[in-house]
Amino acid sequence: MNNKVSQLSKSPTNNTIWLSTCHSTNSFAQEWIKKNDFEDGWTVSTYEQTNGRGQMGNSWESEPNQNLTFSTVYTFPDLILSNLFFLNIAVSVGIIDYLKNIGFKAEIKWPNDIYLQTKKVAGILIEPHILESKINNVIVGIGLNVNQKKFLNTNAVSLFNISNVEYKIENELEKLLMFVKESLAKLKKGDFDSLKVSYYQKLYLMGKPAAFLSKGKIFMGIIKGVDETGKLIIETENDYQSFNIKEIEFMK
Known part of the structure; x- marks a missing residue:
């Protein structure tokens, strides 16, 4: 696997590795946590993902140095398998809250996409490690279109396409991780009801x-x-x- 580490940074809220290039951050994270100790929120992000994976084997389109493509790892020793989809709910709500914070009104398109103006701005790939019918740890892969201007997929959109503003992706990663962490903290506390209410409030085409x-x-x-x-x-x-x-x- 041709993964080049360009930066190792730590902050009070997370521990992040930046790779200059990577086949798949979810795959990198899977191998990393097998061999290394990690804390909740450990994250690997890359400036160029060459073989990004989406839900059900789909690929993720992203130009180098333009977007966020990263994976973050959390432990959930008390989350039972029947509540697995609440991981998707919590992560989706976290992304929506982040986008609202920076001025965007986004929606959650079931099962794992985030929409801006009826186009896909972000996608989620959650890969849990199951141990004795419980979710031991989970790798949350997120792709967010930030500065990319053109897409082969006509259903894709970036923050730049809508705002005409270029963003520093390292800064946006820190912000996004903070909101995802807050949302996952609610899940750890068992706050399923409020998460589901937030999810339904932003669910694309809900009630229409x-x-x-x-x-x-x-x-x-x-x-x-x-x-x-x-x-x-x-x-x-x-x-x-x-x-x-x-x-x-x-x-x-």
Whole structure:
């Protein structure tokens, strides 16, 4: 693995390694924590990710030195497997709170994307290590489009595209990590209800009629929330249905 360490920095809130280039920060983190002791919030970030991974094997598009591509590690010895999706909820809420803090009104697109003006500005990849039906530790991979100006994917957008402001990515990482840490702290305390309320308040198309695609058929429905396993609950003309990842597509 061709990972070049360009900087090792520590702050009161986290311990961060910056890599000049890296295949995948989640993969790097997996290998690192096998061989090294770490504290909650240990983070690896890279200026150039050459093989970034998304949910269900998707790739992540990012130009060198323009965006945030990083992974942060937390332990959750008391979080049971049935509450796994609350990790996604907590991280999503943390990203939303960070974006609100710097002046952006974002939404959470189920299951793992963050939207600005109906386009994808960030994605999340959570990889837990399961031990005896409990979540021992978790690697949270986040990609945030910051300064990139053009994308091959027409559904992608950056903070620069909307604000016309260039950001110092190192500073934005510190801010984002702070908000993610605060949100994950709520999860550690078992504050599931408030996290879910915050999640629903920012869930893309929540409570609005919308078109979806499932099993080759387009249908109209209204998002009502997510169940305890993270499946999307949609009210259709006749009943309520729940959908797992890759079982349904948004038509807009």
